[in-house]
Amino acid sequence: MTATSQLTAEDLRQMGHAIRFLAMDAIVRAADGHPGTPLGGADIVTGLVSQQMKFDPKVPNWPDRDRFVHSAGHGSMLLYAMLHLAGYDKIDLEQVKSFRVLGSHTAGHPEFDIEAGIETTTGPLGQGITNAVGMAIAEQILNAEFGDDIVDHHTYAYTGDGCLMEGIAAEAIAIAGHLKLGKLVYLWDDNRMTDDGPTDQAVTEDQCVRFENNGWHVQSVDGHDALAVAAAIEAAKADPRPSMIACRTFIGFGIPRIQNDRAAHGGKIFVEDTDAARANLNWPHPAFEIPQAIYDNWHLAGQRGAAERQAWEARLAALPEAKRAEFNRRIAGDLPEGWEVAIHSVKQRMADGEARAGIRASGEVLAGMADAIPELISGAPDLEAATQHKRQLAPFTADDRSGRYIHYGVREFAMGAIMNGMTTHGGVVSVGTTFLVFSDYMRHTLRMAALMGIPGVFVFSHDSIGIGKNGPTHQPVEYLASLRAYPNMVTLRPADGTEMAEAWEIALSRKNGPTNIICSRQPLPPVRTGYEVENRAALGAYVLSDASGPRKATLLATGSEVAIALDAQKALEDEGIATAVVSMPSWELFEQQDKAYRDSVVGRGTVRVGIEAAVRFGWDRYIGEDGAFIGMTGFGASGAETDLFKHFGITADAVVAAVKERL
Amino acid sequence: MTATSQLTAEDLRQMGHAIRFLAMDAIVRAADGHPGTPLGGADIVTGLVSQQMKFDPKVPNWPDRDRFVHSAGHGSMLLYAMLHLAGYDKIDLEQVKSFRVLGSHTAGHPEFDIEAGIETTTGPLGQGITNAVGMAIAEQILNAEFGDDIVDHHTYAYTGDGCLMEGIAAEAIAIAGHLKLGKLVYLWDDNRMTDDGPTDQAVTEDQCVRFENNGWHVQSVDGHDALAVAAAIEAAKADPRPSMIACRTFIGFGIPRIQNDRAAHGGKIFVEDTDAARANLNWPHPAFEIPQAIYDNWHLAGQRGAAERQAWEARLAALPEAKRAEFNRRIAGDLPEGWEVAIHSVKQRMADGEARAGIRASGEVLAGMADAIPELISGAPDLEAATQHKRQLAPFTADDRSGRYIHYGVREFAMGAIMNGMTTHGGVVSVGTTFLVFSDYMRHTLRMAALMGIPGVFVFSHDSIGIGKNGPTHQPVEYLASLRAYPNMVTLRPADGTEMAEAWEIALSRKNGPTNIICSRQPLPPVRTGYEVENRAALGAYVLSDASGPRKATLLATGSEVAIALDAQKALEDEGIATAVVSMPSWELFEQQDKAYRDSVVGRGTVRVGIEAAVRFGWDRYIGEDGAFIGMTGFGASGAETDLFKHFGITADAVVAAVKERL
Structure with a gap:
């Protein structure tokens, strides 16, 4: 990567101002948004994109x-302004003007969209x-x-103080340093100001020492000097460690009223502010008007990238x-x-009649898929x-x-976010597994996967009181409900090895959202006998064992409780009560079936009993308000x-x- | 605090072994448990408790x-053995022998129980x-x-590598260092081994540098030298900063087969192992038998503490x-x-007719309660x-x-755990607030509060698409369901200022579990007019506005959607359809009412519509399988x-x- 050396410091200053004014004009127009970051970080991004970043x-x-x-992400106009100036067609001037308007690509916070950059x-x-970190790992793989x-690219992340205060940052920094992800570069917008005020109100830690202590290469530069930022990135690339560049900036740079003030973080700005900024920064151009010469300078990076992309295509073709x-x-x-x-x-092997723990x-x-899918990363x-x-x-x-x-390492939250990063990077299929109780630690990453509509196989084990002696801290009771509540997520709780194979078939097939596979620690006796080609779990719920005659009762269960339902069915049938057992591995997939199928499966009009070693919450949809529920009403025990x-x-x-x- | 100077190094060695053998014998008897920590950490705890800790x-x-x-917590037998030896009556020898048995006080993981220590x-x-950290804050307050x-006591925390790898540790260390909590002492069991193997498999960071960089006082000692540990604690007390003492130990110390091996973390041990340990450590005493001389030495600390406690009582009386x-x-x-x-x-002020944002x-x-409740900490x-x-x-x-x-600082997870620590310490009423979407970051702390049965006021704001332009990353849709799924937790979503005052009255009254108060960002028009003494929200749900005649339809709503229900009611009544509006601020409190009340409120037999700017999940319980739901079916938008x-x-x-x- 050669820097775009023909640009002068003054050119870069103007390019940074182009970000600033597009951002502030868009925020004023939207009457909403966070001005501090785009104004403060404009020169950092200008230095990166114009001088160093490889993209077309x-x-x-x-x-x-x-x-x-x-x-x-709250400083989203920094990203949108850059993407617009750099030449991403999907972020045209209309999009910039439509910042935060329903239906625009310029949402309040950036939403995953590779076409838009x-x-x-x-x-x-x-x-x-x-x-x-996940992207950098995927690149290395x-x-x-x-x-x-x-495959030889860098991953840059622009971070403020807020990101670095979050616990997940410690996990990310530790993993990246430990794995020596040398092509990862963090650009820290070191503006010493958060929403509550000066960072020294809540932070004592020296961030540079922190990163160095985790094996990172660390530099400090003037974040309003785009050439200095670019030079530091050049040095970062030359170093084999992941790099953190502390870029000293002033939040809200350019608007006198808010510059270096907590009001810049997310406070409202007005036309008077943009007027003052225009005078302050000597920017005579009207709102949303960028001189062509500045656009031209911004486009140089993309042109350079186009040439590199073409050379890469030739290498690929060869x-x-x-x-x-x-x-x-x-x-x-x-x-x-x-x-x-x-x-x-x-799946055939799973039909061998052996009881296996879900996990x-x-x-x-x-193990059986690892050779068949070489991109599968666990x-x-x-x-x-x-x-x-x-x-x-x-x-x-x-x-x-x-x-x-x-x-x-013991870093669940980072695992989830790294998996998502690997997935959005592309080229890998990411599998992560932990105990179901610890899914809480990474919970928000599941939400992000669902929101982005990206796949990911999340295997959560030790799914109920069935874990026994480790006790209630390790016994999920509310988790199934809390996972089923998500939009665009599929949660599967297989009843045996056959359903487990089916769950994996479903999970690996999904392209538009994450899948949770919920596993018992204790052995699951087979509830399906013999190998079937059909993926019955894909129906979400199905009649596993029908009643001997006109159905009087329906037992609906998931996972380890399906076997209990079968035992109960036997006892009831022995007493002449025609009873069906329904296995319900995935409520979400069941909801996708038509109403006639759903009604027939759940057995409306029969006595219905839900059986699950978890709370009832959500079950009334399938067993009715008056249905019986055999499960947990509180936390477990050791x-x-x-x-x-x-x-x-x-x-x-x-x-x-x-x-x-x-009855 | 004067050290118990009459004890020799050999006395302390025997006292540590008493922990070890009680722990390993209990684990073998339970056929389950984590031996590595109690065996490795026994001398650390011996040094602390016998020489430094103030307790009776x-x-x-x-x-x-x-x-x-x-x-x-997985190394719980370390704690139980110590508590038994130190003289806590609730952890008698029978309890040690009943480790991990249903109904014992010696659960798989330690469960909050001040009587048991x-x-x-x-x-x-x-x-x-x-x-x-929360306990240390409460002490300072x-x-x-x-x-x-x-009030002048120390707070000690025994930590392994696992705790330190978690992101929340970074948040805790940062806050404690920043707040200069000088009476907080971490004892790090530095055994360089986790479940997966040597820590260098996942950790590069120098923990001592890390803590120093956060303003902590740091020392390193031999963790198998109880006197050295005690001396370091003495030095820690003298330093005004929070202290971390790195105690180098060997996991599974004493059992040759597992010592310094990953198998020690949670692997099974057997009678042959305890036999080998007895030979190895020259411990001739049978299982669960501790010589009286060793008990006597263990009891010295408590006797010293009893004298201190009596002196304290005299000061309190004075x-x-x-x-x-x-x-x-x-x-x-x-x-x-x-x-x-x-x-x-x-509440009277809230009845002034003004529309207020929930938050x-x-x-x-x-603000109105701060003077009345001086222990309220926000x-x-x-x-x-x-x-x-x-x-x-x-x-x-x-x-x-x-x-x-x-x-x-931007540290949600730590906030939740600190609040819980303040609460278990006692003497304060802890209130914490953040956006509802970020409750995921601290989610597991809510679970711990519910599991422990401790209060806490968790105020979660920006509760729906009502936040508008910040977009779907900031718009909860699944959170209400995921919070309502918890046992022993009350979630309230007030519809207006009056219900808000009622929600706080409920939250402050609760002693046996946490309360979530869910707040809108947008203004809530009053749905209750005039001040009423009765706390109607305490019923969980109630008929806010009854139908003009025999009820044909029932509209059930919460929070900001109650106003929509009232508008719809007016339109329906105008068309001659007798319609009632039910406000449902808390499902959990509603479930505590009798069935007759519940049936009458939800209007079984009428057309039922649930209205909530969130997913339907869970609503079928109140609107029936065939009820209509007006809400979200997916994520929001900007x-x-x-x-x-x-x-x-x-x-x-x-x-x-x-x-x-x-109809």
């Missing part, structure tokens, strides 16, 4: 582009810089496989056919031919043994980028698994009694 | 006792050390008011009557006389302006411990608030149409 705005999805993550959704602080000619096809397949996010054969091979079954599926936050998803995979380390298992199921009354006897009481 | 096991709730938090529930990593004679009563009241967790007068004074109304309640994670809960309160800072508002309600069809017109379609 006309081919925004060029796989080997540098990634730029605007982690301080937006590499990930940001706003919830700390996650953007962690997504960037693909680089190891396809070589420098095809690859052996199979290699090129493989690269293109991965980037397209298509699974390799033969993956269905592999999953059905696993073991899931691990066996992963990992866990220091629960390798308990979650059993390392299998034959070597670790991804600072020394070995061919590894496919990430030891995240004790032997079998004692706990009895103690909390989650037994076949209780189901039988509930049916008879209602 | 016969009066475990002595308010000025030192607090000890066992943050690495368990200061907080731990297990989910990182939260214990952050609870400790009470110390500032009641003086050194009455306080002026009013001061003593005030101290006792606070520690008992009783609200001051007159608080109801204050809340009703606010503003909540802030006004806080705070937010860098959202002071937007959440409006600082009001007249001065900040709690390193220099001013009389402040009652905590600037947490745009003007009024545009969004129209765009997503959450309007009175839509409600009217839904009723008419079903």
Whole structure:
């Protein structure tokens, strides 16, 4: 990457001002928005984009582009103004003027849209810089496989103080430093001001020491000197460590009333402010009007990028056919031919009649798919043994980028955001696993995956009181409900190995949202016997075992409780009560079926009993207001698994009694 | 505090072994448990408890006792063995033998029980050390008011590597260092081993540099030398900064097969292992048998503490009557006389007919209660302006411990755990506020509060698409459901200022679980007119506006959507359709009412429509499977608030149409 050396410091100053005025004019027009960041960070982004960043705005999805993550998402106009000036067609002047208007691409916070140059959704602080770690990991994984000619790009993340205060930042910084992600560069907008006021109100830590202590390369520059920023980026690229560049700036730079004041963070600005800024910065141009010479200077970077992109395409074309096809397949996010054969091979094995712990079954599926899907990357936050998803995979380390298992350390939140970053980067299929209770620690990353509409396989184990003696801190009771409440997410709780294989088939097929696979720790006796081609779990719920005659009762259950339902069915049928058992691995998929199917499955008009070792919340939709529910009414307890199921009354006897009481 | 100087190094070695053998024998008996920590950390805890800690096991709730938090909760037998040896009656030998048995006090992970010496529930990593920050803050707040004679204790937290890797640890360390909590001491069990293996597999950071960089006093000692640990604690007490003592240990110390091996973390151990340990450590005593001489040495600390406790009681007795009563009241967790007068004074003001944003109304309640409840401590994670809960309160800072508002920085997770720590410490009423979307960042702390059964007022603002232009990253849609799914938690979504005052009255009255108050950003027109003494929100749901005749339709709504329901009611009544409006501020409180009341309120047999700017999940319980729901079906969007309600069809017109379609 050669810097765009023909631009002078004054050119760059004007280019930065172009960001500032587009941003402030858009914010005034929207009567809403955060002015502090775009005004303060304009020169940082100008230095990066004009001098260092590799991208072609006309081919925004060029796989080997540098990634730029605007982690301080509230300052979104910084990103939009830059994208507009740099030549991304999707962010035209109308979009800038439509900032925060319903239906625009210029939402209040940046929303994942590669065509628009937006590499990930940001706003919830700390996650953007962690997504960037994931992107840098994905780059290294693909680089190891396809070589420098095809995959060799940097990942830049623009961060404010807020992102760095969040706990997830510590996790991200630790992992990136530990893994020596040398192509990752953080640009810290060091403006010493947050919404509450000066950062010294809440921060004592020296950020430079902090990063150095985590193995990062650290520099400090004047953040209003774009050339200095660019030179620091050049030095960052030359260093083998991940780099943090502390760019000293003034928040709200240019508007005298708010500059270097907490009011700049998210406070309102008005036409009088933009007038004052125009006088202050000697910017005579009307609102939304950028002189062509400034546009021309902004477009130089994209033109340089276009040439690089063309050279890259030539290199790609020169690859052996199979290699090129493989690269293109991965980037397209298509699974390799033969993956269905592999999953059905696993499914056949799962029909062997053996009782497997849910998490073991899931691990066996992963083991069975790892060769078929070479881009499948697994990992866990220091629960390798308990979650059993390392299998034959070597670790991804600072020394070995061919590894496919990430030891995240005890850092759940970062794991989720890194997985999302790997996914938005493209080229990998990301699997992460931890205990279901710890999904709370990473919960917001699940939300971001659902909101972005990106896939991801989240395997959550130890799903109920079935874990036994570790006690209520480790026994989920409210989690299934809280996950099912999400839009655009599929949560599957398989009842046995066969449903587990089906859950994985569903998860791997999904392209537009994340999938949670909920696993027991205790063994699940098979509830389906024999191998079937059909993926019955894909219906969301289905009659697993029908009644012997006209149905009087319907038992609806998920996961480990399906076996209890079958036991209860046997007892009821023995007493002449025609009873059906419905397995409901995924409520979301069931909701996608037509009403006639749904009504027939849930057995409206029959006595309905929901059985799940979790709270009732949400179940009334399937069992009705008057249905019986056999499950938890509070938190669990520490004790032997079998004692706990009895103690909390989650037994076949209780189901039988509930049916008879209602008949 | 004078060290127990008569004990020799050999005495202390034997005392540590007593922990080790009780722990390993209990784990073998339970056939479950984590041996690594109790074996490795035994000498650390011995040094602390025998030489430095101020406590009286016969009066475990002595308010000025030192607090000890066992943050690495999986190693719970370390805590139980110590408590038993130190003389806590509730942890007798039978309890040690009943480790992990259903109904015992010796659960898999420590469960909050002050009588047993368990200061907080731990297990989910990182939260214990952050609870400790909250305890240290509470101590300082009470110390500032009641003086050194009455409140002057230390807070110790025992932490492993897992806790330190969690992001919340970074937040805790940053806040504690920034606030110069000099009476906080972390004992880091530096065994360089986690469940996945050597820590250098995931950690590069130098922990000592990390803490120093956050303003902590740092020492390193041999963690198997109890006297060295005690001396370091003595030095820590003398330093004005919070202290971290790195105690180098070997995980699983004593059992040759697992010592210094990842298998020690949570792997199974057997009688052969305890036999080998007995030979290895020269411990000839049978399982669960501790020589009286060792018990005697362990009891010295408690005897020393008893004398200190008696002296403290004399000082308390010498306080002026009013001061003593005030101290006792606070520690008992009783609200001051007159608080109801204050809340009703606010409630009267709320009936002035003015439309207030929910968050503003909540802030006004806080402002109105701050003088009446001097122990009320507020705070937010860098959202002071937007959440409006600082009001007249001065900040709690390193220099001013009389402040009652905590600037947490952008650290939601730590805020929640600090609030819980303040609450379990006692003497304060903790209020924290942030945006509802960011409640995910602190979600697991809500779970811990519910699990512990401790109060806490969690105010979550910006509760729906009503926030408008900030867009879907900031618009909760699934959060109400995910909070309502919790056991032992009350979530209130007030419809106007009157319900807001009622919500606060409920929250402040609760002693056995946390309360969430969900607030709009946009103004809420009053739906109740005139002041009423009765707290109608306490019913959970109630008929706000009855039908003009025999009820044909029932509109059930919460928060900002209650006003929409009233508009729809008017239109329906105008068309001759007798319609009632039900306000449902709290589903949990409604569930506590009897069935007859519930059935009458929800209007079974009438056309029912639920109205809430969130997902339907959970609503079927009140509107039935066939009820209509006017709300969200997916994530929100960035745009003007009024545009969004129209765009997503959450309007009175839509409600009217839904009723008419079903009639």
